[in-house]
Amino acid sequence: MNTVYLYTMVGVGLFTLGLYALLIHSHLLRKILAINVMGSGVFLVLVALAAPTQGAVPDPVPHAMVITGIVVAVSATALALALVLRVRTETGRAELPEEPLE
């Protein structure tokens, strides 16, 4: 077990953990946290697999991809949080209705 695989496994773990939490929690703030954890998991996989083994240079392309991803994630989070506040104002609850509107 070396660093690369260790962090990659942690990344996969975070991804699935976030996925699980996203599906079981109903509060929207928690869903947003879960999405962010999932995102961190994906980023970790992306960079961990690019980590250098013994003195070689790390591949900078995944690093740049992750920085892009982090900015996209914060944008999406900001939008989602503002939407949560609006949903709360309109419906009184920070949750989605259980059944989709028919």
Next chain:
Amino acid sequence: MFITMQEFPWAVIIIVLPLSGAMLSFLFPRWVKLLGVLVALSVVAAVVGLGWQVVEQGAQRYAIGGWGAPLGIDLYADGLSLLMLIVTALVCLGVSVYSTGYFNRAYFRRSKANYFWPLWMFLWAALNALFLSSDIFNLYVTLELLGLSAVALVALAGGADALTSAMRYLLVSLLGSLFYLLGVALLYHSFGSLDIVILSQQVEPSPAVWASVGLISIGLLLKTALFPMHFWLPPAHTSAPAPVSALLSALVVKASFYILLRMWLEIFPVGGTALGQLLGLLGSIAILWGGIQALRQTRLKMLIAYSTVAQLGYLFLAFPLGSYIAWKAVLFLLLSHALAKTAMFMAAGNILHFGGHDRIKDFDHVVQYQPLTSAAFALAGASIMGLPPSGGFIGKWLLLEAAIHSGQWWLVIIIIMGGLLAAAYVFKVIGYAFTQSRVSHQTRRVPVHMEWTALVLALAAILLGLAAPWPLALMDIGLPFGEGAAG
């Protein structure tokens, strides 16, 4: 100055124009409508320019920054992306004209109306960038741009329904993107490239490739709303403002399908495999389920939204067939559905605007008061049902031909049943359009150009059928679907 017409980078212009339009309309809210229409017209012109290039010189590849794949990002335009761009341009031009009437002060608060334009132009820029991109990570960024702008546009309608469905849509969209991105990570680390063409040359089956097939497919199918992952679509498409519903149903769901199609055609050929059969099965269920649900709806926009679920099902029938004709049929269906569905949602918007509601049973002499809108709905309905000579007819005909050719008779039955269901729900609406309502409603004048736009787009869906050979020939440029003889 220094560049000839032959190498003018139309592809870049097509992306930069709506992007700049979005920024300008954010800066100068006073001029939004003028800017919207101007940008729409100039993008159409740029698409014509690119089309001319592609027809004259074949598929185009453009290295942004001059680096070229795999280091840089390439834009790529072949027949497939060109047709997507053309239909996007047509629909968006329509939406642009329609929205000058729809987002007026009587109906929307001005501050809200002003936000529509930049958001919508961001969406258009995202669509154009997506159809032109040849880089799977760049596709992720365009997907996010597309998803976030679509969500903001849905929420523009305000009210509890629109906001909750926008929220659900946002979560689904982000989830889909993350699945896609993880798939991209695995592909990159397997082959060290992000370019679709390079990947297609190097790809060979391995567990990582299969995992990324699964992740990318799940992510994009979620965004494309294939049954049973369609749950988010009807509420979102129903509660959005009418031009936004049109954009979502006509183009946004197709964008993720387009990526799926590209990946499956070029990177992982799954046509005809077990996975393809599964997708065909899900598509078939979507056709039947969406059709039945559409028939059960009491509100017009909900009916149209479920019809989208059903029509999206057709797109997946090509996967069990996997033949040259099947791909072309599906693309043809996609194009005609985009035009017809835009017209339908616009017609629904007109009816809603006029009577203040879209309860089908309470329609009051719609045909008499809004003849153009009724005609638009009927013509679009004809294309959705697949009546000759509409675009929908040609698409379904080709699909039937492909199904019969490969002897998969169950698909033939599904296609015919789907058509019958579509006929049932379209006629249900048209039937009520002639009746008188017992309840009298306050009515509002609908600007004439909103009615005409719907009609023109519906006519375009019909004309697509009459001019079928032309788009079918375009599809072969760059051979996205392989050699015709091989199929």
Next chain:
Amino acid sequence: MEAISLLPLMTLLQLVFDTLLGFALLWLAWRALASPELFQAIVLFIAFGLLMALAWVRLDAPDVALAEAAIGAGLTGALLLATLARLEVKNRAKSELEKKHEVRVITEKSKHQTFFFLLRMLLFMVVATGLVYAVLTLPENTSGLAMPVLENLESSGVSNPVTAVLLNYRGYDTLLELSVLLLALLGVWSFGGIPKPYRSFPGPVLNMLSRLLIPLLIMVAGYLLWVGAHAPGGAFQGGSVLGAAGVLLLLVGWRLGTRFVGLPLRITLVFGVGIFVSAGVVFILLGRQFLEYPPSFAGVLILLIEAAATLSIGITLAALFLGGRPEFRRHK
């Protein structure tokens, strides 16, 4: 001799450290997602972000570490806390019922729900096992694009490879990403009717702190922007530090003057993408490709674009923290 004999010990220690960090990450993520109090959950999430930054350092990705610490942990955390405060300002005395809602897990009994629940669980299991297997079979070191990136570094205008990728080789991605950020703000503004943040009374300590920190933060932002050309740093890291300065200003009750709220603010927000697009288009007119910088100017151009981007990113992030569109009236 001594160094060689210490090597296995060092690797062992590193492995122990990595393992501990990995478990800490998983544990924090789990606690952040499962803890009963939302406030606690958010604080744990911020801690998670900081440990992520540590993981990036361990993976030789200092640029990512900076971005993660500033944006992933810092600004996302600030946004989450601001939202929570606004959710709670509505009803300060939170009912017990609502507290239950906060941790409520979807366990509806209807058949429809059970079906989807099972489907989700199945999906979840398949994803987890499949991914682990897939990752373990990946080839251990594909060098990826490291070689072409380094070979072309000369003509990219900068010597930090990550900045070269972000601003030059894959500058188009960055252009679209800046658009995403702008779009998010536009979306937030378009929602309208975002409740005002809980009015804070900064007090002398926070005022003092902000007076000391804000000039420093602006300086650090400038430094990060400048240093990004040859060392870890760049527009995003600098921009987020600038955004942090903005957040601090907003916390002590500062608001943008009325004169600047309209067009001037909007121009600042659009500036980054605007300059980027213009730089790209100008080169088309000069007969080059879109975003193809001449190697002799590349360094200056990248710095120019990054400076514009830093300003826009900083202001956008601060505006996102504020939530709704700044008002035309002065607050005090």
Next chain:
Amino acid sequence: MLLSEFLTSVLLLAGAFFFLAGTVGLLRFPDVYTRLHALTKADNVGLGLMVLGLALQAESWAVAGKLLLIWLLVLLSSASVAHLIAKAARQKGIEPWKQ
């Protein structure tokens, strides 16, 4: 050379001890005010010792200066944050622990 390395080790170990003590305090102390006490006092000293230890190994004065700057910034922010947390706790009506 050897002396500086020895000093660094001692300083780092001492710093680590303060961190440990601070963490134990954070976990064991009864209320928010005492926990803040444990955290800020111990961590500031702990970090100070670590910075001092590392500064001995610094290649140049600039690096040592940066290390010092880090410590000063942490001092400033942790003092302010501790104050703010305590103030918020007081406003919420949390009584200091007495026994």
